Amino acid sequence: MKNIINRKITESETILPGMACWLCSLKELKVIKNSSLTKKDLSSKLFAITDSAYGKTLEVYRCMGCGFMQCSSVDEVLGYYETLQDEEYENTRKPRSLQMKKVLEIIKKYKNGGRLLDVGAGNGILVEQAITMGYDAEGIEPSTWLVKKAHDRKLPIYEGTLNSLKPKELYDVVTIIDVIEHVTNPLDLLSSVYNLIAKDGIIVIVTPDVGSLVAKLLSWKWWHYRVAHVGYFNKNTLNYALDKTNLKSIKMLNPSWYFTGEYVAERINKYLPSFMHITLPIYFRNKIISINVGDSILGIYAPKTPKNNEH
Secondary structure (H helix, E strand, O other): OOOOOOOOOOOOOEEEEOOOOOOOOOOEEEEEEOOOOOHHHOOHHHHOOOOOOOOOOOOEEEEOOOOOEEOOOOOOOHHHHHOOOOHHHHHOHHHHHHHHHHHHHHHOOOOOOOEEEEEOOOOOHHHHHHHHOOOEEEEEEOOHHHHHHHHHOOOOEEEOOHHHOOOOOOEEEEEEEOOHHHOOOHHHHHHHHHOOEEEEEEEEEEEEOOOOHHHHHHHHHOOOOOOOOOEEOOHHHHHHHHHHOOEEEEEEEOOOEEEEHHHHHHHHHHHOOHHHOOOOOHHHHOOEEEEOOOOEEEEEEEEOOOOOOOO
16 A cells, blocks of 8 residues: 555654554554653643643554554544643634534535534533524534533533534534544544434634745644644645545535634743743734645545435
8 A cells, every 4th residue: 555645664663563443443553752740640631722731742663564653652632632621712702613613614515504513612612603594403422621610601512522413414514624634543433433424514723834845844843733733734634534434525615713812922932042932022922823834735525425314
């Protein structure tokens, strides 16, 4: 099988036969980034949505078949998300709401209404925006704390995972926004979602693009190299995963993200020596700005073959 990433493996990288790739099941992975972290070091804090310990990851492996990059030494991370709390995420709700609104505006071009499920719904930001835009929307989220925040706003977010979801009807839209890189079983996730969409439904995925120019330039200092990210997709490996789960690509693009000036400055300062740190005037600290450096993928997918509407 052709290596999708197409990167030359160096002699210093260690091949570890036996571990199976999460996408193609080939039992031939190479260590491309070591980690000092052990299972005892892990806690839900390291899996926070707003974690800024860029470059700090678990051990990263590359599949010698499909090229998918994955943290195969960890077999389950769900428990960390169930106990996750993230005050900073809740405090940045306003710019993130604009971000989700823009994502939904893209989705409306392909599905202008109907039943919508947001997988990994967090505190319900996307669901809240989807409801205001006319969708019959709900979400599923494993974090007890985030679900409570959603319930405080009377949002229909269910606590748990797709395995615990028992919908009465299939969905016209299922969104998986910045979620697939957090799971150790991406094909199982996609298969479960496939079973939940109507015959003319769509699946919308957003995930970091490890093949982007920014990711290559920043190397292991890239802001998406984080403990919480256990799978690293590029456009080819993402399409490969969807193809294996009977889904076809309709559209792929690079979405924009929205943050306050203060949030952006704080994150940029992570890369700068202290004497170069950015201090913004008060006016700009709360100003929402749009950022698009082309290192995220937004993919829209539909069933490859016709499916009936039986649930």
